[in-house]
Amino acid sequence: MIHYTCDRCKREIDASCETRYTVQIEVQANGDSNRSDFDEDIDHLTELHQILEGIADDDFDFQLSEANHRGSYDLCPDCHRQFLKNPLGRDAVLALGFSNN
Structure with a gap:
């Protein structure tokens, strides 16, 4: 039986x-949102070359793993209801209740 x-x-x-x-x-990760995909001033071949050169760098692997994430999570019915109320967890910071010193 699976648990x-x-x-x-x-x-x-x-x-x-x-x-x-x-x-x-x-x-x-989403690219520069201020840049239009139809901007004719961009040299796409040069941009592609720079990206391919960056693949050899160790920094590129770290940035890629930090920028992209895929996960699957199991929730019980109670946690499912809580998740639907606040899927991004925005209220969690306010609920901490720091003192006013």
Whole structure:
């Protein structure tokens, strides 16, 4: 039998009597958003050459792994409801409740 655990609260999910939700997240780095794709002043061949030269650099592998992410996460029904209320976790910072010293 396969055992599932909620990736948010770490509670075991009993798939025989409750629903297991799977959240798939894919993050990709987006190029310069101020630049138009149809800008004729850009030399695309030179740009491609620079990218290919950068592949040999060790820094390129680090930047690529930091910029792109793909993951699949299991959620129990309670965590699924919480996720749908706040998928980006925006309110989490406000909920910390720092003192005013």
